[in-house]
Amino acid sequence: MIRIATDAGGTFTDLVAFSEETGAVFVGKALTTPRDPSVGVLDTIRQAAETGLDPTDASFFVHGGTTVINAITERKGVKAALVTTRGFRDVLAIGRGNRPDLYNLHSLPSEPFVPRSLRLEVTERIDARGDVRTPLVMDDVDAVVETLAEEGVAAVAVVFLHAYANPEHEAAVAARLRERLPGVAVTASHEISRNWREYERSNTAVLSAYVQPIMAGYLANLDRALTAEGLPGQRYCMQSNGGLAKFAAAEAGPLALVESGPAGGVAGAVRIGQALGESDILYLDVGGTTAKCSLIRDGQPVLKSEYKLEWTRLLPGYPVQVPVVDIVEIGAGGGSIAHVGPAGELRVGPESAGADPGPACYGRGGTRPTVTDAKLLTGAIDPDRFAGGRVRLDRRLAAKAFEPVAQHLGTSVVGAAEAAIRLAEANMINALKLVTIQRGHDPRDLTMVVSGGGGPMHAATLGRELGVRRTVIPRHVGLFSAWGMLTARPRFDLRQTSFSTLGPDTPETARAMFRRLEDEAAAYFDAGPGAGLVFDRLIEMRYVGQEHAVATPFDPDAGLDALREAFHARHEQTYTFRLPDTEVELVTYHLGAELDTPRVDLPVIEAVGTVEAALIGDLEVYFGESGGEGRANVYDRERLPPGAVLDGPVLIEEATATTMVLPGQRASVDRFGLIAIEEVR
């Protein structure tokens, strides 16, 4: 039995496979092929097959990628229309009317994905209680059908006010459109979101419709290619909620794949936490362009119920109602470019040299100085052994790229490189503090797991500055998202807005609501009622008068007082106070359902021999502000045996990354090959 995960990123497609019988791990990396991504996927499978992977023995295939997000950001979806309640066609365009770029008087709201001429109205009205106030006028629907046929749309979203409370009008219109417009993809909002807020739900339905035909074609094509390659077994997509969905489910609700890759990394960090016996993990991934960080609490990724596409500090973006792991992303990675800002100050990122042309030292035409160039100049990367020796780095090109910055700062090129590293790390520290200290979590209670090709280079410095308990570098750091996908389990999140005041009936009402959602989850998984499923029940609650609600765990066996106390406690944790005399409202029920499949094991490493045998050289390295400069031994990670202990300063090299251990720190290797870095006290 073989599990295979492939992650089709912007530049590379990664593969990690694992044999449950032998514990053997296979890896592959190929260029992503945007025109037909299945080509890149098959390239990785064939590459891994050369090292012994037998794809015909695959019982489980999971795929993550950027197809959905690319179709949206590149505006390559299909021609889509919106059918909505009369009087409200412009809700999609008005959005929330906010101006985050508040001093820029030229700022604009987000351009809607459906133009006004394709936003069509139908007479009907349902109120907040779900009561029909104006019956649906079917003649209007028939007029809409004609317009849609004339315009030749490929997809249509149906969104009526309060459909989360009563979907009957949406369902009737969707049925009529499906009957009269075969071949047109129809998405009714209640089919993918039963949350209130009409603008956000409209965006969700419209964007889902916009990419649905694209995703259907993509998955069908991938499925054919895999079948032709002889892969049997169940096929899954990695979802943004940290779990998996079968291809058919992913096709019906493609927006669930919007942060597929990063969610794979978070799922991997959860699994590492389990292996370490740690339930609270700070996860950091440093790639070529960005650094992403995320917090794992009580062994679970923190989910946000709303996700904003194309959102920045300056842009309102497109909010959609899909559960997504909570990730803070900043523009600081290995390819981030050091440059002089308008006030003469040194800046690093957010612009990146990416993979093409890449850092100057790659010698592929890049001329601007990057963080990777800086690491080469400060001695932390061995130019001859980078990427397992496949890419020879040119120190002179890196120095040339840093020359203008050095001149501007009045220092040497090495001095300028050190400055760029300090700045990039200062940016990462600010982001890590945002997800920890500023949200009420003390880093001293956390273990930090660091992945990505650029991560292990900065991990020790960041860990020391934050004061985390220890910093852990997993194996396969350059393929960690794909590895994480291997460890994820099938998961389905259901959310239902239903408004009530907390009172004696609440426990029974809530139990009934969750039973209904559990039945839906069982039907989704094709399981018997509750069979083999693990449920996570949350109710979003708030004090009367508030708008934002607090997710409160619901225990079906506990009573009213326990629920009330659980809410007060959560509210106090989040907002620092409780209002014991104020009425409490229930807003939205959230059921997370996971299929209780066995967790993938971490393979035990087989390296034999001594630490001395793993020593491959030494380098003169600058270790940053707290580490100073000195000569450091360099070790080969693959040859380090379990139980190895190394006192810093040292460098530990592997094919896709280098781990830096500072003076005053100690690194130890456990039986899974995980490197843990701790301060020596």
Next chain:
Amino acid sequence: MQTRPAVAAPRAEAADPVTREIINGKLLAIVDEMAIVLARASMSPVVYEVLDFACGICDGRGDLIAQTNGITIFTGTFSRQVHFIIERFGADMHPGDTFLTNDPFEGGTHACDFAIIRPIFAGGRLIAYAIAVAHLLDVGGAVAGSIPPDATSVFQEGLRLSGIRLTRDDKPIEDIVHIILENVRLPRLTMGDINAELAAVRIAERRIHETVTKYGFEALDETFRLLLAASEARARAVIAGLPDGEYAADDIVDGDGQSDDPIPVRVVVRIKGAEIEADFTGCSPARNAPINCSRGALTSAVKTVMKALVAPQEPSNDGWFRPLTVTAPPGTIFTAEKPSPTGWYYEGAAQASELVWKALAPLAPQRFTAGTYVSLCATYISGSGNDGLFVHIEPQNGGWGATEDRDGASGMIAITDGDTYNYSIELLEAKFPLLIRRYDYNIKGGAGAGRHRGGFGLIREYEVECDDAVLYGSFGHTQTQPWGVDGGEAGSTNGIEVVRGGSSTRLTRTPHFPLRRGDLVRIITGGGGGWGRASDRAPEDVARDVRDGLIDSEAARKAYGVAVDAAGRIDGAATARLRGEMR
């Protein structure tokens, strides 16, 4: 293992440029953290939903160094308030002191906005001030909420605390707390929010101490100085790039609530070298109505536009504003003095911003738009529903002016606000006995035609579903249309209509209008002004507007000289003829 500085410091500097840049990043993180602490600890939706608050750090001289802002109106208030406190308490400031001011006549806005100021000492020396301001739900006065629309004096607008000490040795002074508790309607909520502000300035103090410990007092002080100098130099370079001269703009404030009479206001912007002056001499005297603003709010309103001109996307600090002088005689509608009321100061302040914007638009078209709907059109509907008393407070979104290279934005919030959200229809209907009948573009009022047309305002209709309710609000630009630029047409006006039976009543700045079940309240916001002549608009853009139902074929012909049918098909020959006639 020896350590060495990352960058050899060639001059006698307390901090190398990279360390300064790292400290700058930390300062922004500190003000962000202050805002998170304040919003999390606050108990009132005005703060944590509407973002009617701001946090900042000023240097030891009281000049603003870093700020977080959800809305623009607090852009320029902090340093004035800190300067007042320095003037009053001078050497009598000690670690553990915190000061409080909400006086509109001492750098503030209106009495609802409580500013909390904490001097921060390091090694016995003053290094900085932390400041937080938040809109409190009620501070006493004539009506709940403390902004009576028919106020004639500031004494009706609640408790005014003009720069007092709130804590000593970090403990609240009991007598002061007692005065506050006894003079507001919601004492627990009010003290809750004041405590949230105290928490925000305390976290700033802790973080500043950490930064001083790591980098040293001198490094921080030097970073402050050079940060201000760098912003100032960049602002001066922008101003110097504009042609010297005097640029005047006139406008009308449409009524003050007591009467609908037009109130003339004007500005002359003088640019000389790298300096800029906004001179408001010649504006109406202060009114006996709360749309006045004080000098603090005027300065803030002008600084908002200055920021938009010189560096809209850079972090704010006082360096950007050093080339700016605001001139205005005392006692005008923009420089109201005690005892003039200022409760709805943001109406006056918005028009002050707009005047400077209007004067500068032709000079810096890459930064400014044609006229917008400007007024926040704040609307209050209160009454009794099934769950008792309800109050629905809502700023309205409207149409913005066109720019030199594109159409105006539709349905966006006015300049005085910022990253603030409109109210979800589904949430609102679940909460209040109101049914929304319509929320779409104001096609009937329209937008100013032009080579690029203005953005559209909105129409929002409320049907009242309870037996007794009251409407009040303050809508500006109800008669004076947003201006066009370079031959562009003017936009359309704001207003309220209440439809009862077959008849409709038009309202503007109304203190109290009783509503009945079944009444329809129609809130109308205006479209922005156009930029360039309408006859220069690309016929395809006119045709797209027809297809989108924004204008009809008739308007396309009359306003734009484009012959286009309802399906958006252009008749090229007829268009050429029509446009020939227009010229």
